[in-house]
Amino acid sequence: MFWSVIAANKRKTVLLIVLMGFFLISSGSMIGMALADAQHPYAAGLIGAAAAGAVWVVMLLVSLFASDSVLLGLTHAREVTRDMYPQLINVVEEMVIAGSLPHMPRIFVVDDPSPNAFAVGKSPEKSCICVTAGLLALCDRDELQGVVAHEIGHIMNRDVLYMTVAATMLGSILFISDMFVRSFRYTSTTRLASRSRRAGGGAAGPLLIVSLLLAIIGPILARVLYFSISRRREYLADATSARLTRYPEGLASALEKIGQSPVMLSAAPSAVAPFYTVNPYRQHISSGAFATHPPLSERIQILRAMSHGAGYTDYLKAYARVTRRRRALLPPADLTERGKVDIRQASRDGCSAPATRAESLRRARDIIRALNDFAFITCACGLRIKVAPEYPKDRIACPRCSRVHSVQRSGAAAVGSVLSASSAMGAPAAARVVCPDQGGGHPSERAVQEARFVPGRWQKIACEICGHGYEISPRFSGKRLVCSGCGAVIRFSRAAGQGGGSSDISA
Amino acid sequence: MSAGTIVFIFLAVIAVAVLIYVVGAYNALVILRNQIKNAWSQIEVQLKRRHDLIPNLVEVAKGYMSHERQTLEAVTQARAKAAGAKSVSDISRAETALSGAIGQFLAVVENYPDLKANQNFLALQEELTTTENRIAFARQAYNDQVLFLNNKVEMFPSNIVAGMFGFRKGQFFELEEQSERAAPRVSFG
Amino acid sequence: MKCPQCSDILLTLEFDRIEIDYCPGCRGVWLDAGELGILLERDGKEALLLSAPGSVRRKEKKRACPICSRGMEKVLMTGSDVLLDECPSHGLWFDGGELSKILEAECGDRGEEDRTGGLARLLDEIFTPGKEERT
Ligand SMILES: [Zn+2]
Ligand SMILES: [Zn+2]
Ligand SMILES: [Zn+2]
Ligand SMILES: [Zn+2]
Ligand SMILES: [Zn+2]
Numbered sequence: 001m002f003w004s005v006i007a008a009n010k011r012k013t014v015l016l017i018v019l020m021g022f023f024l025i026s027s028g029s030m031i032g033m034a035l036a037d038a039q040h041p042y043a044a045g046l047i048g049a050a051a052a053g054a055v056w057v058v059m060l061l062v063s064l065f066a067s068d069s070v071l072l073g074l075t076h077a078r079e080v081t082r083d084m085y086p087q088l089i090n091v092v093e094e095m096v097i098a099g100s101l102p103h104m105p106r107i108f109v110v111d112d113p114s115p116n117a118f119a120v121g122k123s124p125e126k127s128c129i130c131v132t133a134g135l136l137a138l139c140d141r142d143e144l145q146g147v148v149a150h151e152i153g154h155i156m157n158r159d160v161l162y163m164t165v166a167a168t169m170l171g172s173i174l175f176i177s178d179m180f181v182r183s184f185r186y187t188s189t190t191r192l193a194s195r196s197r198r199a200g201g202g203a204a205g206p207l208l209i210v211s212l213l214l215a216i217i218g219p220i221l222a223r224v225l226y227f228s229i230s231r232r233r234e235y236l237a238d239a240t241s242a243r244l245t246r247y248p249e250g251l252a253s254a255l256e257k258i259g260q261s262p263v264m265l266s267a268a269p270s271a272v273a274p275f276y277t278v279n280p281y282r283q284h285i286s287s288g289a290f291a292t293h294p295p296l297s298e299r300i301q302i303l304r305a306m307s308h309g310a311g312y313t314d315y316l317k318a319y320a321r322v323t324r325r326r327r328a329l330l331p332p333a334d335l336t337e338r339g340k341v342d343i344r345q346a347s348r349d350g351c352s353a354p355a356t357r358a359e360s361l362r363r364a365r366d367i368i369r370a371l372n373d374f375a376f377i378t379c380a381c382g383l384r385i386k387v388a389p390e391y392p393k394d395r396i397a398c399p400r401c402s403r404v405h406s407v408q409r410s411g412a413a414a415v416g417s418v419l420s421a422s423s424a425m426g427a428p429a430a431a432r433v434v435c436p437d438q439g440g441g442h443p444s445e446r447a448v449q450e451a452r453f454v455p456g457r458w459q460k461i462a463c464e465i466c467g468h469g470y471e472i473s474p475r476f477s478g479k480r481l482v483c484s485g486c487g488a489v490i491r492f493s494r495a496a497g498q499g500g501g502s503s504d505i506s507a
Numbered sequence: 508m509s510a511g512t513i514v515f516i517f518l519a520v521i522a523v524a525v526l527i528y529v530v531g532a533y534n535a536l537v538i539l540r541n542q543i544k545n546a547w548s549q550i551e552v553q554l555k556r557r558h559d560l561i562p563n564l565v566e567v568a569k570g571y572m573s574h575e576r577q578t579l580e581a582v583t584q585a586r587a588k589a590a591g592a593k594s595v596s597d598i599s600r601a602e603t604a605l606s607g608a609i610g611q612f613l614a615v616v617e618n619y620p621d622l623k624a625n626q627n628f629l630a631l632q633e634e635l636t637t638t639e640n641r642i643a644f645a646r647q648a649y650n651d652q653v654l655f656l657n658n659k660v661e662m663f664p665s666n667i668v669a670g671m672f673g674f675r676k677g678q679f680f681e682l683e684e685q686s687e688r689a690a691p692r693v694s695f696g
Numbered sequence: 697m698k699c700p701q702c703s704d705i706l707l708t709l710e711f712d713r714i715e716i717d718y719c720p721g722c723r724g725v726w727l728d729a730g731e732l733g734i735l736l737e738r739d740g741k742e743a744l745l746l747s748a749p750g751s752v753r754r755k756e757k758k759r760a761c762p763i764c765s766r767g768m769e770k771v772l773m774t775g776s777d778v779l780l781d782e783c784p785s786h787g788l789w790f791d792g793g794e795l796s797k798i799l800e801a802e803c804g805d806r807g808e809e810d811r812t813g814g815l816a817r818l819l820d821e822i823f824t825p826g827k828e829e830r831t
Binding site for chain 1: 697705706707708709710711713715718720723730734737822823
């Protein structure tokens with residue numbers, strides 16, 4: 001934990017609240033004066049200031065007490081339970097153990113196919129972690145762990161407190177300037193239409209210009225202030241992630257995948273942007289003072305440069321080496337590291353990540369469907385049927401083979417089972433088994449397929465009927481295999497063993 | 508004031524300072540020892556969880572891999588040994604052996620695509636993975652604390668206090684991650 | 697999603713790594729723009745050959761896009777008689793009848809170049825089991 005960072009975040013939060021109050025009230029009075037009749041500019045200014053002050057108080061209360069629900073509502077996040085996504089819950093619990101957090105954060109999934117994550121909440125006791133369905137679809141276990149640990153890092157460093165308040169404040173400024181621009185447009189058009197320019201209109205002119213300037217510069221200033229502070233925190237959260245997971249490559253490869261993903265966040269309001277692991281608007285605002293996040297490539301490079309250990313000191317060294325910045329990321333007094341933190345080995349993963357982006361997109365949509373109570377049916381003929389919760393009937397005839405299935409609605413489906421089924425179905429087409437002697441064969445129920453198998457070598461085959469993919473180990477000794485996707489029998493004709501030397505599995 | 512009084516006051520001040528230091532150091536050592544106890548109990552919870560998972564895993568696998576009796580038996584035996592271990596060093600050794608056996612077992616599972624596609628098995632495997640991760644993370648926390656304690660027990664002047672009240676060096680919990688090395692390296696083009 | 701024709705709830709079907717939406721009531725099919733892109737990419741094609749929007753005048757009723765519920769354009773698949781509904785940003789709708797027309801036309805003579813960008817083959821695979829596997 002970085003105590004100075006935590007203290008700085010608390011201090012900055014208070015400062016921000018005061019500054020924003022000042023800014024809001026002054027611009028509110030300006031706007032009031034600009035819009036008023038020439039006779040009573042100051043009374044109108046007072047009213048404007050009072051209105052802005054009221055908005056500020058409301059925003060403050062919201063940002064301190066209801067910000068998490070507001071943000072979660074803005075992004076349409078849904079809370080997940082262990083039954084729905086055991087792996088996600090497990091990964092978060094592991095990170096809670098690693099970071100010795102006092103409480104388990106609540107976990108949400110955002111219905112969005114682009115990969116990203118964020119955390120909200122004003123203290124570690126009351127925090128929430130949100131990941132998008134796209135992230136779950138794209139990342140394997142280690143990568144997911146890296147991203148979750150990054151968010152836990154933001155929670156531990158109290159970044160989320162500052163960001164939550166800042167986001168609400170920024171939102172309020174944008175809201176007010178938008179209101180102003182709109183009302184200004186309205187009054188100017190009505191004045192033009194009536195062509196009744198009184199002599200007093202001249203006095204409102206300078207005020208108009210000033211308030212217009214304020215309305216334009218205000219949001220820009222707010223953004224610059226807000227974004228320029230939030231860059232170092234990303235490095236520190238990355239450092240925390242590496243330290244907690246003891247596996248920097250997990251986050252590095254997750255960031256790489258996220259960076260390559262072409263899908264942009266569709267539902268992210270601009271106020272939520274800085275929360276995300278990766279800036280959702282990175283293509284519009286690439287770098288400079290406007291960037292909420294340091295360049296991805298640099299973050300990846302730093303993580304990959306940590307070859308000697310996963311501790312904070314290792315991250316700081318890698319940071320200095322990669323960025324060549326003179327200033328250290330942290331004062332050395334802040335480091336409370338005791339021993340050396342070794343990098344652990346990659347974990348084995350039962351369910352491998354999808355290869356193509358089309359596939360990960362489909363997986364993301366399946367996760368969203370599972371969270372929204374869709375029923376999933378895999379027909380024996382190989383067709384997968386996804387049934388919306390509002391579908392009225394209990395029975396469905398497969399459009400392909402007319403088998404009748406009953407629709408089971410058991411609340412939200414276990415996302416894991418949905419995913420593993422879909423990844424099994426997504427066997428590469430190139431691996432299709434073609435039988436030389438039968439010229440294709442006619443697949444039917446309980447059909448027997450022939451497949452070539454060379455012992456001593458790993459091999460990938462796919463069921464001809466349902467496309468279910470299998471990896472056959474060199475030590476596989478069976479003569480046949482019953483496809484778990486459709487029940488068809490795959491029989492292996494053994495080719496002559498070619499001395500299984502290269503990829504022998506014996507330990 | 509006589510010289511004797513001054514010397515007396517001087518000695519009294521030193522005695523009080525030493526006493527304060529001893530009390531402080533003693534309390535710090537006690538806190539550390541309790542933290543180590545806590546961290547250890549966290550590890551024990553996770554080890555217990557792993558021991559509970561293994562019979563289920565073996566049960567599910569049995570139906571698919573009848574020819575791999577040896578591997579399954581090795582896992583069961585290693586588990587029994589680990590469950591019976593008492594001291595930290597015994598537990599370290601037994602758990603390392605168990606990790607090795609599990610690694611072997613998971614390597615063999617690669618030969619059984621049907622088993623790998625089994626939903627029950629996948630769920631159990633995820634539980635096993637998370638339990639092993641939790642053990643690893645809890646171990647990191649435990650070893651950090653032990654290192655801290657050991658430094659205090661060895662270094663001057665806290666070593667005097669530690670010696671007075673019988674604080675001994677803690678034992679690191681080592682768990683070689685050899686299961687990873689036993690797993691087959693699979694790569695598809 | 698609701699069927700643009702008969703307002704039934706659409707089912708999502710996944711086959712061979714492609715998803716389509718299917719109406720169990722009228723047997724119509726909705727193909728998402730993104731899925732169409734994947735399909736064409738896999739077949740190495742740039743785009744589906746469709747007539748320019750607005751060029752077709754037919755009496756068929758205008759249908760609403762199931763995603764944005766704006767009215768869809770009528771388009772012809774070039775070189776055939778198949779009339780489709782297209783939402784430029786969301787996808788294509790095939791009536792139940794149109795679908796079988798495509799299947800007949802394409803499966804009748806396979807020597808000809810596949811104008812539908814692999815579409816016919818996919819739909820054929822989805823709706824007729826036991827067909828010969830083509831490699
Ligand atoms: Zn971040
Ligand atoms: Zn079927
Ligand atoms: Zn099959
Ligand atoms: Zn219909
Ligand atoms: Zn549309």
